[in-house]
Amino acid sequence: MDISPQISKLIQNPVCFLSDSPAAGDGIAISSRIRLARNIEGYPFPGNAPEALKKEIASLVRSAAVKSRMFPARSSYFIFPEELSESELAILVERRLASTGFVKNPQGALLIASRDEKSSIMVNEEDQLRIQCMTPGFDLDSLWEKISGIDDKLNTYLEYACDEKYGFLTSCPSNIGTGLRASVMLHLPGLVATGLINPTLEGINQLHLAVRGLRGEGSKNHGNFFQISNQYTLGITEKEAISALAAAIVKLIDGEKQARERLFESNRNMLFDKVGRAYGTLKYSYHLPLDEAFYALSCIRLGVDMGMFNAIDIATVNRMQIALQPGHLGCQIENFCTSDDCDERRAFLCRTLLKSGIKKG
Amino acid sequence: MLCDICKKNEATIHIKEMHDNKWTSINLCAECAKKNNLDASPDTPGVDITQMLIGLGKALEAQGKKNIPTHQHSAKPENLPVMSNCPICDWSVADINKNHGKLGCPACYCHFGELLENSIAKIQKGTSHVGKNPLNAPQNEYARFQYTLAILEQTLAKHVAGEQYTEAAKVRDAIAGLKESFAASQREKEESFRQAVIEGRKHARRIEEEDV
Numbered sequence: 001m002d003i004s005p006q007i008s009k010l011i012q013n014p015v016c017f018l019s020d021s022p023a024a025g026d027g028i029a030i031s032s033r034i035r036l037a038r039n040i041e042g043y044p045f046p047g048n049a050p051e052a053l054k055k056e057i058a059s060l061v062r063s064a065a066v067k068s069r070m071f072p073a074r075s076s077y078f079i080f081p082e083e084l085s086e087s088e089l090a091i092l093v094e095r096r097l098a099s100t101g102f103v104k105n106p107q108g109a110l111l112i113a114s115r116d117e118k119s120s121i122m123v124n125e126e127d128q129l130r131i132q133c134m135t136p137g138f139d140l141d142s143l144w145e146k147i148s149g150i151d152d153k154l155n156t157y158l159e160y161a162c163d164e165k166y167g168f169l170t171s172c173p174s175n176i177g178t179g180l181r182a183s184v185m186l187h188l189p190g191l192v193a194t195g196l197i198n199p200t201l202e203g204i205n206q207l208h209l210a211v212r213g214l215r216g217e218g219s220k221n222h223g224n225f226f227q228i229s230n231q232y233t234l235g236i237t238e239k240e241a242i243s244a245l246a247a248a249i250v251k252l253i254d255g256e257k258q259a260r261e262r263l264f265e266s267n268r269n270m271l272f273d274k275v276g277r278a279y280g281t282l283k284y285s286y287h288l289p290l291d292e293a294f295y296a297l298s299c300i301r302l303g304v305d306m307g308m309f310n311a312i313d314i315a316t317v318n319r320m321q322i323a324l325q326p327g328h329l330g331c332q333i334e335n336f337c338t339s340d341d342c343d344e345r346r347a348f349l350c351r352t353l354l355k356s357g358i359k360k361g
Numbered sequence: 362m363l364c365d366i367c368k369k370n371e372a373t374i375h376i377k378e379m380h381d382n383k384w385t386s387i388n389l390c391a392e393c394a395k396k397n398n399l400d401a402s403p404d405t406p407g408v409d410i411t412q413m414l415i416g417l418g419k420a421l422e423a424q425g426k427k428n429i430p431t432h433q434h435s436a437k438p439e440n441l442p443v444m445s446n447c448p449i450c451d452w453s454v455a456d457i458n459k460n461h462g463k464l465g466c467p468a469c470y471c472h473f474g475e476l477l478e479n480s481i482a483k484i485q486k487g488t489s490h491v492g493k494n495p496l497n498a499p500q501n502e503y504a505r506f507q508y509t510l511a512i513l514e515q516t517l518a519k520h521v522a523g524e525q526y527t528e529a530a531k532v533r534d535a536i537a538g539l540k541e542s543f544a545a546s547q548r549e550k551e552e553s554f555r556q557a558v559i560e561g562r563k564h565a566r567r568i569e570e571e572d573v
């Protein structure tokens with residue numbers, strides 16, 4: 001398969017939202033992200049714009065991105081989804097640079113991303129601009145500083161659509177006002193295994209937050225990943241929305257820590273059994289569906305967090321997390337795996353990565 | 362926001378997921394979440410949101426409601442009043458409905474204003490913006506100018522086509538008046554901006570003097 005030059009450059013690097021450093025946080029808050037929805041005055045929203053107009057919008061945004069020096073022409077990615085194959089589009093989604101909605105309507109769309117992938121703009125998604133910043137771990141405050149700076153710089157080149165009453169105007173009224181959606185991805189296997197996940201979510205629910213699984217699609221097992229985000233954008237400041245979310249995240253992390261301790265103290269054999277079986281699944285399978293792999297990898301991640309392995313490090317877990325998803329899977333291992341079957345290729349990949357990730361013994 | 366099931370209690374649990382490129386979301390009170398087993402049991406390998414949504418679908422069906430509400434937090438107007446299309450982008454009320462509450466262009470907020478107001482109050486924390494303002498300052502005035510101008514031009518075209526020249530002349534005058542008053546207010550804004558800059562400089566100079 002031919003892979004476009006920009007995509008092959010992307011997949012050479014690890015994704016920006018997973019930290020390979022064991023010292024970074026507690027492994028529970030996986031990543032943080034903030035996005036801002038913006039539109040340009042005088043143009044219709046993308047859902048009501050003919051392709052020619054979308055292209056005009058894309059070139060306006062591109063030139064603002066370059067001129068503002070937020071996305072220098074030489075070092076940034078400028079990717080046109082309509083030029084890409086399905087699996088290349090899937091790679092963008094798996095790297096969290098694009099939403100599923102964005103890649104399903106590739107006509108006239110443009111993805112702008114910094115070299116480190118931590119800042120990006122989806123042009124002509126539901127709104128003309130979806131500016132996004134993400135980082136590993138739990139750090140919303142500095143993300144807000146960063147994205148607000150990018151927003152201001154772009155705004156000096158683009159006149160944003162806005163209104164005195166409703167603030168920034170967006171295609172869907174659920175985003176008007178600040179246009180801000182902040183989210184934190186949490187790995188909560190302890191709360192799930194102890195059955196405490198729901199009471200815990202109830203405990204934080206007065207804060208009006210939305211919860212959803214890792215991959216927006218209807219995949220059955222989300223590998224115990226939960227994405228928590230703010231619900232409101234109007235009648236609330238950016239900082240209020242962010243601090244309400246942060247307060248809930250702190251509580252969830254705390255709850256997960258306690259659940260893990262409880263599991264370790266009272267149900268150690270069950271815990272070791274789960275992690276051990278998961279390891280067996282990844283290491284010895286010859287046919288591995290995505291859901292099963294996600295679940296097994298979640299157990300391994302828990303085991304690594306709790307220091308149960310000295311043979312596997314978090315970098316290997318992170319690498320597998322991305323590599324076993326369909327888009328990356330399709331582009332990476334064909335050199336040495338001859339099977340056409342996705343599940344067989346995934347099993348091959350896991351066996352290989354676990355072999356090379358083992359440090360000793 | 363009220364609970365999707367009982368419609369009485371405040372919904373405090375919000376779950377959403379993408380299905381077939383459409384957001385499906387449920388908003389529940391704690392009580393209904395528990396009652397309908399929309400919570401995780403200790404044995405499930407992971408909380409399965411898809412199953413939760415299916416569970417909710419069944420609960421709603423039992424109550425005589427056919428589908429899981431899609432895109433609940435979009436401003437879908439309940440009763441469709443007869444309204445003209447947006448004069449800027451030609452979006453209609455039917456378009457809003459078909460597109461899960463999405464609007465056609467920024468001017469739609471002005472045109473469908475009354476229609477949206479209630480729905481927005483239901484899905485948002487407040488009814489007016491309190492966050493950061495764009496550097497380009499509120500363009501409300503410009504949007505309204507564009508909007509009114511488009512309506513007048515449409516009317517003008519109608520009169521000309523119908524050979525109603527007296528009416529056409531009146532509308533032509535109205536357009537000229539609108540353009541003039543908009544230009545005047547822009548000049549005023551520029552002047553007050555200039556004034557602010559001059560005052561700002563004066564202020565800065567004063568601080569410098571105090572510093573010494």
Ligand SMILES: [Zn+2]
Pocket residue numbers: 364365366367368369370389390391392393394
């Ligand atoms: Zn209820």
Ligand SMILES: [Zn+2]
Pocket residue numbers: 447448449450451452465466467468469
């Ligand atoms: Zn419109």
